[in-house]
Amino acid sequence: MSKGTIFFDYDGTLHDSMKLYSPALRKAYAWLVDQGIVEPQELRDEEICRWLGWQVEDMWTTFVPGIDEATWRTAAKMVADDMNKGLHAGKGALFPGVKEMLEELYAQGFDLAFLSNCGRPYCDSHLRIFGIDHLFAATYCAEEFGFIPKWQIYQQVAPQHAYPQVMVGDRFHDIEVATRASIPSIGCAYGYGDPSELEAATITVDSPAQIPAAIQRLI
Missing domain, CATH: 1.10.150 (DNA polymerase; domain 1)
Incomplete structure (x- = not known):
């Protein structure tokens, strides 16, 4: 389960x-x-x-x-x-520790869902090349939803997934998902958002390696 x-x-x-x-x-x-x-x-x-x-x-x-x-x-x-x-050409990279973090959560029995303002080809090629496609139970790309706001995509798909749920991201679009849905959020301070974008996050982390412990605190 x-x-x-x-x-x-x-x-x-x-x-x-x-x-x-x-x-x-x-x-x-x-x-x-x-x-x-x-x-x-x-x-x-x-x-x-x-x-x-x-x-x-x-x-x-x-x-x-x-x-x-x-x-x-x-x-x-x-x-x-x-x-x-x-x-x-091999010029892309995940943040250090991302694959290990995802594998840890997967092994612990969490379902992982991909939610991004991207297109399907971008999602599929990246996850395959980085060898993490098998870790995700579902992948949601804004292109397939007519590029509606991310929080609206979440509200459409959330009932299909097990609860409790947590949103993890580095920008205000991600924290908005959690705020509007009244679920916990993890703000990734190592990402590209301004610190002010993460003020409403339930917890912030400074590296991907800190995410599993943050999730344990939240759920």
């Missing part, structure tokens, strides 16, 4: 996304400069990591106010394609 379900965000929680995202976004931004859509500037990592975890349309229309749909879709595809190339 399941001991409960742990919902995990992916980018910035399990996946050290900047290794792939940073060069891909810089390349897409250079293309926007060439198109005369934005002014040249050096994008710092601190600026780039702000956009991790956002749904794609919200990210581009906030990052480049006034950008038209055809342009942001082209730029988004450039980023996705470059990240995919980097992943298959």
Whole structure:
């Protein structure tokens, strides 16, 4: 019998996304400069990591106010394609200790669920390449839900999973899932969110290795 379900965000929680995202976004931004859509500037990592975890349309229309749909879709595809190339070239990485942490929770009898603002191909290729696909009882990608907010996706799928439930993530979108559903949350301070985004988290952790103990405290 399941001991409960742990919902995990992916980018910035399990996946050290900047290794792939940073060069891909810089390349897409250079293309926007060439198109005369934005002014040249050096994008710092601190600026780039702000956009991790956002749904794609919200990210581009906030990052480049006034950008038209055809342009942001082209730029988004450039980023996705470059990240995919980097992943298959072996340039991606999980945060240290992530695989061991997931294996520990799986062995303890928890169901693990993947909940991310990504697309299905991204999810499937990443989990397969990193060798963690077999650890997840379910995977939920925002693309398959019409990119509705993450908290709405959770509310649709939560009844299909064992209780108690915990949400684990590094951004405000993740903590909002838990706050709206009145379930505990673990804020990943090692991720890419500003500390203020995790103020409503039930517990914060400084590394993936601390997550199992935090879950034991919560449920």
